[in-house]
Amino acid sequence: MILVAAAGALYILLAYFICFFVLLSIMIIPKTIKKKRINKKIENLANNTMEITPEEFIKMRNANFDNYHSSYIGKQNFAGVYILFNQTKNMYYVGQAQKIFDRVNSHFTGKGNGDVYADYKYGDKFTIKIIALKNSGFSTLNELERNTIAKYNSYYKGYNKTRGNRG
Numbered sequence: 001m002i003l004v005a006a007a008g009a010l011y012i013l014l015a016y017f018i019c020f021f022v023l024l025s026i027m028i029i030p031k032t033i034k035k036k037r038i039n040k041k042i043e044n045l046a047n048n049t050m051e052i053t054p055e056e057f058i059k060m061r062n063a064n065f066d067n068y069h070s071s072y073i074g075k076q077n078f079a080g081v082y083i084l085f086n087q088t089k090n091m092y093y094v095g096q097a098q099k100i101f102d103r104v105n106s107h108f109t110g111k112g113n114g115d116v117y118a119d120y121k122y123g124d125k126f127t128i129k130i131i132a133l134k135n136s137g138f139s140t141l142n143e144l145e146r147n148t149i150a151k152y153n154s155y156y157k158g159y160n161k162t163r164g165n166r167g
Contacts, residue, residue: 038147038150039147039150039151041137041147042147042148042151043151045136046131049129049130050129051128051129052128053126053128054120057104057105057108058105058108061105077098077100077101077102078099078133078134079097079100079132079133079134080097080133080144081095081141081145081148082096082097082100082129082130083128083129083130083131083152084104084116084127084128084159085127085129086125086126086159087124087125087127088119088123088124088125089124091158091159092152092157092159093107093116093154093158093159093160094149094152094154094158094160095113096144096145098141100130100132104128107120108126113159115159116159131144142165146163146164146166149163149164
């Protein structure tokens with residue numbers, strides 16, 4: 001009798017473990033795989049873009065071809081996400097903009113994220129990467145920004161104060 005009860009309890013325990021692993025494979029594993037796929041996509045996009053310093057960016061932004069035209073880069077604004085990396089503190093800031101060059105410029109001229117500007121002003125070394133929304137594989141700036149913030153962990157260990165826009 002005791003042996004039958006122990007066997008029954010063992011079968012119930014085995015059934016719980018099977019249910020747990022089934023739920024794990026249905027709910028958690030696909031999310032993990034999807035997250036890894038998105039992170040790889042962001043990494044590829046970021047690695048296939050030019051990385052420049054704020055000084056190079058400002059020089060490029062201010063450049064014009066003659067005295068009669070505004071800067072070339074100002075005319076080439078596009079929608080995208082930018083990644084500001086503080087090499088000195090190993091911290092990231094990720095943002096988005098419809099006019100990406102204008103927005104990146106604001107961070108290094110005191111009109112953007114105050115913490116980024118303060119660190120830049122006091123000598124921390126930064127780099128800039130820009131990802132265009134067009135041909136990124138993401139349908140909205142919000143989606144691209146949220147996933148980039150997650151990839152670089154800039155909400156928990158960076159300058160970002162939110163995980164990105166939800167709109």
